[in-house]
Amino acid sequence: MTKGKKGKHTTPLNSEIGFIPAEEPEERGSELHTIEEESKKQELPKQEQVFSIARRVRSRLTHAPDPVHAPLGFAPGRGFDAVFPFIRLPELKPTLNGDWVQFGSPELEPNLLYWGDNLQVLRTLPSESIDLIYIDPPFFSGEQYNVIWGDANEVRTFNDIWDGGIDTYLIWLNARLWEMRRVLKRTGSIYVHCDWHASHYIKMEMDKIFGHDNFVSEVIWQRTAARSDSRRINHIHDMILLYSAGLNPTWNKVYTEYSEDYVSKFYRYEDLTSGKRFRASDLTAAGVRRGESGMPWRGIDPSKKGRHWAVPSLAFEILGVKKGNMTVQQMLDLLDSNGFIHWPQKEGGIPQFKRYLDNMPGTPLQSIWTDIPPVSPHALERIGYPTQKPESLLERIIQASSNEGDTVADFFCGGGTTCAVAIKLNRRFLGCDSSRVAVAVTLNRLVKICEEQSGVKSNYGKPGEVAFQEKLDLVKAEVPDIRIVYVGVYPIDRFKAVDQAGFNRFILQCYDTRLDTTDDPITGWRGALEPVLVGPVDPDATPEPNQVKAFFEACLKHLRPNTRMKAKVLAWKFSPGLNEYRRRLLSYISTNLTPRGVAMEFDYVPINSQEFRERIIRRYPEASESEFFLRFTQPPIIGDIAYKKVGSSKYRFEAVDAYSTNLDGYLVNCQWDFDYQRGHFAADPKHILGRCENKGKKAREAGRKFEAVLSAEYSFPESGQHTVACRVQDNLGGETIKSIMLDVED
Numbered sequence: 011m012t013k014g015k016k017g018k019h020t021t022p023l024n025s026e027i028g029f030i031p032a033e034e035p036e037e038r039g040s041e042l043h044t045i046e047e048e049s050k051k052q053e054l055p056k057q058e059q060v061f062s063i064a065r066r067v068r069s070r071l072t073h074a075p076d077p078v079h080a081p082l083g084f085a086p087g088r089g090f091d092a093v094f095p096f097i098r099l100p101e102l103k104p105t106l107n108g109d110w111v112q113f114g115s116p117e118l119e120p121n122l123l124y125w126g127d128n129l130q131v132l133r134t135l136p137s138e139s140i141d142l143i144y145i146d147p148p149f150f151s152g153e154q155y156n157v158i159w160g161d162a163n164e165v166r167t168f169n170d171i172w173d174g175g176i177d178t179y180l181i182w183l184n185a186r187l188w189e190m191r192r193v194l195k196r197t198g199s200i201y202v203h204c205d206w207h208a209s210h211y212i213k214m215e216m217d218k219i220f221g222h223d224n225f226v227s228e229v230i231w232q233r234t235a236a237r238s239d240s241r242r243i244n245h246i247h248d249m250i251l252l253y254s255a256g257l258n259p260t261w262n263k264v265y266t267e268y269s270e271d272y273v274s275k276f277y278r279y280e281d282l283t284s285g286k287r288f289r290a291s292d293l294t295a296a297g298v299r300r301g302e303s304g305m306p307w308r309g310i311d312p313s314k315k316g317r318h319w320a321v322p323s324l325a326f327e328i329l330g331v332k333k334g335n336m337t338v339q340q341m342l343d344l345l346d347s348n349g350f351i352h353w354p355q356k357e358g359g360i361p362q363f364k365r366y367l368d369n370m371p372g373t374p375l376q377s378i379w380t381d382i383p384p385v386s387p388h389a390l391e392r393i394g395y396p397t398q399k400p401e402s403l404l405e406r407i408i409q410a411s412s413n414e415g416d417t418v419a420d421f422f423c424g425g426g427t428t429c430a431v432a433i434k435l436n437r438r439f440l441g442c443d444s445s446r447v448a449v450a451v452t453l454n455r456l457v458k459i460c461e462e463q464s465g466v467k468s469n470y471g472k473p474g475e476v477a478f479q480e481k482l483d484l485v486k487a488e489v490p491d492i493r494i495v496y497v498g499v500y501p502i503d504r505f506k507a508v509d510q511a512g513f514n515r516f517i518l519q520c521y522d523t524r525l526d527t528t529d530d531p532i533t534g535w536r537g538a539l540e541p542v543l544v545g546p547v548d549p550d551a552t553p554e555p556n557q558v559k560a561f562f563e564a565c566l567k568h569l570r571p572n573t574r575m576k577a578k579v580l581a582w583k584f585s586p587g588l589n590e591y592r593r594r595l596l597s598y599i600s601t602n603l604t605p606r607g608v609a610m611e612f613d614y615v616p617i618n619s620q621e622f623r624e625r626i627i628r629r630y631p632e633a634s635e636s637e638f639f640l641r642f643t644q645p646p647i648i649g650d651i652a653y654k655k656v657g658s659s660k661y662r663f664e665a666v667d668a669y670s671t672n673l674d675g676y677l678v679n680c681q682w683d684f685d686y687q688r689g690h691f692a693a694d695p696k697h698i699l700g701r702c703e704n705k706g707k708k709a710r711e712a713g714r715k716f717e718a719v720l721s722a723e724y725s726f727p728e729s730g731q732h733t734v735a736c737r738v739q740d741n742l743g744g745e746t747i748k749s750i751m752l753d754v755e756d
């Protein structure tokens with residue numbers, strides 16, 4: 011700091027400062043700004059009025075229902091920004107253990123699994139980037155029914171949805187459908203899974219958002235068998251609304267198996283040679299022809315019956331033969347020599363074509379699906395939550411409306427069924443959920459599938475190290491990596507995998523500030539009078555005193571008369587010594603600057619504090635305090651893992667002294683891996699969801715639907731040394747792993 015003879019601050023001549031942001035934050039900020047503008051300027055579909063009401067009736071109405079009206083919550087020129095303000099949140103993509111899972115093909119773009127509010131996530135995605143969307147949003151059937159995972163984010167979301175009834179629910183859903191329409195390619199489609207409570211309301215809103223002409227079908231899925239309830243008509247089906255983004259959506263023919271009744275009725279013949287079932291269909295068509303098709307074949311003249319030969323192309327497709335220059339009679343000879351002619355027993359009859367059951371694809375897909383049962387209690391794919399959808403349901407949807415290599419998205423991914431089926435069908439996926447438990451369950455499921463496909467044990471890396479893996483020679487199939495992306499809620503321990511420059515950009519984007527590109531010890535500027543210093547990326551470290559001193563001195567260079575500078579130091583924590591140093595600086599400001607008419611504030615703002623969040627939300631007065639973004643979570647603690655032998659190779663385990671370190675936090679789930687390898691956590695199938703459910707009065711009083719069960723029993727298949735790991739999640743998104751070595755004895 012330069013001073014005059016009496017210790018007064020003097021401004022040096024070289025006090026110019028650059029406000030040019032660094033390349034990466036400007037690109038990211040510009041990209042998010044573009045997305046925001048595209049969303050707000052997105053036009054409602056232009057469509058004719060669907061309903062026609064008599065003039066005498068219409069004259070008495072003020073608002074007749076019709077898709078040409080704007081969807082609930084929509085504001086012209088702003089979209090849904092008025093209800094759900096745009097907040098340009100940064101993405102956190104750590105490279106730590108469990109956040110970047112690799113399968114030996116680093117040259118491929120990774121699949122993405124987002125943890126965050128799906129509306130905020132959607133607002134970070136580029137327009138027309140997704141080929142197919144399937145969503146299974148919470149049904150409008152009761153708050154407690156829809157709370158599946160027990161996370162605070164999930165509970166808060168559902169409380170907001172249910173607060174105002176069906177209108178609030180539809181506005182909440184409409185805002186997300188609006189963004190889904192934007193991110194869908196023009197050849198894309200969206201499937202929305204709903205039930206009888208609100209499907210009719212949702213369809214009316216989707217007509218307004220996607221356009222009545224883009225409504226493709228309403229699928230009826232019979233999800234359960236008939237039930238006995240004499241008091242009412244039982245609801246045994248769900249509805250799936252299908253809309254396209256444009257007039258030419260991707261569509262692949264899908265067939266279902268013939269029913270037994272259909273087969274017995276139409277495929278009633280059996281070939282004496284092969285034993286195959288077939289149905290007899292026409293080899294002729296109406297009308298007399300003078301060419302080859304009207305000429306006799308083997309003494310049979312179709313003209314006498316007012317018909318002509320019509321050879322089905324199906325037979326040639328099955329035989330793999332081209333018709334070429336064959337005459338009609340040669341074609342018929344070829345069919346007969348290959349067993350495709352059914353000869354009549356009655357004299358004078360016309361031979362028919364044998365349509366073998368084995369060669370038929372089945373019934374083209376219809377709008378009523380009764381052949382897909384729910385997930386059975388003993389199914390290998392079963393995870394254990396009540397709304398899990400069967401993989402066969404998603405397989406049908408994905409096969410029908412996407413091609414290999416396309417991107418399939420599910421913004422309510424839950425246990426990851428959509429993502430799992432997308433991988434198996436060689437599609438890319440993008441999954442999102444507001445629940446940390448759901449993301450953990452989904453990742454666990456997807457890792458197992460990708461390991462099986464790639465032939466590679468995924469590389470999580472050692473705990474705490476940055477994971478990276480070169481392409482391996484033993485890869486049997488190229489499988490993209492999986493990366494976890496955090497938007498809005500950020501685990502503090504994940505920042506250990508971020509470098510200081512990346513952390514600076516992250517915090518500056520949160521604070522809507524520009525990066526300082528000069529050599530001054532100022533990280534960034536918000537306007538011309540709000541310099542910012544970002545502390546160390548390590549959550550356990552505090553800023554160095556010399557760093558704060560240099561920042562203060564640099565701020566003094568930019569003071570101007572009759573202005574008020576608001577300097578801020580943003581850091582995870584501040585040492586007692588730094589707090590004392592700030593008091594001295596404030597004293598210096600009061601003594602030396604105020605008398606000169608120069609005002610300066612100098613504040614410390616902990617990043618993991620309500621103060622940090624409030625300063626940001628203040629820029630968005632329409633945002634609700636309950637909306638979940640810009641929150642930082644601490645990992646829980648597991649003191650130890652206790653164990654006891656209870657059988658020949660059976661042990662009982664318990665996570666001891668396990669608790670959440672977050673304010674108002676508690677553990678909601680506990681998972682176990684009994685063959686933990688080098689940071690590679692793969693939950694045992696029977697221990698993916700370790701929790702108990704509170705019901706009724708107890709749930710209401712405690713405010714907790716689920717609480718973690720911290721014990722488990724397991725029988726080891728063989729003796730020897732094993733590593734056992736426990737992973738817990740709390741209601742605020744914190745997660746941690748604890749492992750022990752165990753010598754298993756017979």
